[in-house]
Amino acid sequence: MSRADDVRRRLAKRRRDREKFSRNSDADRYLVVDDEEKYGFDKFSSYEGGPGEGGHPLFNKEMFLFKILASASLVLVVAILFRNGEAKLEPIKNFVAQSMEQDFQFTAVSDWYEEQFGKPLALLPSDNKEEANEAEVTQEYALEAARILEDFEENGQKVSIETEKGAAVNAMSEGRVRYVGNEEGFGKTVIIQHADKSETWYGNLQSIDVSLYESIKKGTSVGVASDNADGTKGMFYFAIKKGDDFIDPIQVIQFD
Structure with a gap:
């Protein structure tokens, strides 16, 4: 046998081996059964892929970047607006400043929500103090054994009450606590926001019995009056605010 015939024989043998291997591979491939065919369920899509495999369908990267850019642009525009001294921009400045300083009407929104959808579900159990605050108080609000030491005309904001x-x-009416802290001219103060958007202020308190954003009923104790100068009586400040103006409390409630 010549060398050329030997080479042709080897090439033919290799070709037959490759064809045989290819047929065996096809047979094995058809014998493999996927899990979804074996157990009758579809594969679950996974969104935990690595880089280049696509993101989560609920996250839109382009929209996220657009929101960041829009927020940064808004901050930049407001900063430029307030640094510009032109008189024609003053109305816009006043509108922006008023929007930033205006208090959010928690009580009005809360009452609207309860009227439309009912009371929200409590996620945590309430303690005894909260249950007591939820109890209905039927008596009319009045300050027992109280005497007005300083009337509204003397300061234009509040009355000083001796007790x-x-x-x-006690709270004049039901509402939501908007502020707890030290207020200039009032000392330790609780501010309650009511459904009609008015506010009652209770100042010069020795201690405070309510928490910020707590919903309280009429007659609920908001705190304890501080002692007067000689320590024989108690004294606290009371004010009513509607919009941006304080009004005379004597025109609204009764003092015994």
Whole structure:
């Protein structure tokens, strides 16, 4: 046998081996059964892929970047607006400043929500103090054994009320606590926002019994009046605010 015939024989053998291997591979491929065919369920799509495999369908990267850019642009425009001294921009400045400073009407929104959808579900159990605050108070609001030391005309904001030493200061009407802290001219203060968007202020408190954003009922104790100068009586400040103006409390409630 010549060398050329030997080479042709080897090439033919290799070709037959490759064809045989190819047929065996096809047979094995058809014998493999996927899990979804074996158990009758579809594969679950996974969105935990790595880089280049696409993101989560609920996350839109382009929209996210657009929101960041829009927010940054808005901040930049407001900054330029307030640094510009032109008189024609003053109305816009005043509108922006008023929008930033205006208090959010928590109580009005809460009442609207409850009227439309009912009371929200409580996620955490309430303690005894909260249950007591939820109890209905039927008596008319009045300050017992109280005496006005300073009337509204003297300061244009509040009245100073003398009461018994250690007396509780009660809420005039139901509402939501908007502020708890030290207020200039009032000392330790609780501000309650009511459904009609008015506010009642209780100042010069020795201690505070309510929490910020707590919903309270009429007659609920908001705190304890501080002692007067000689320590024999209690004294606290009371004010009513509607919009941007304080009004005379004596025209609204009754003092015994």
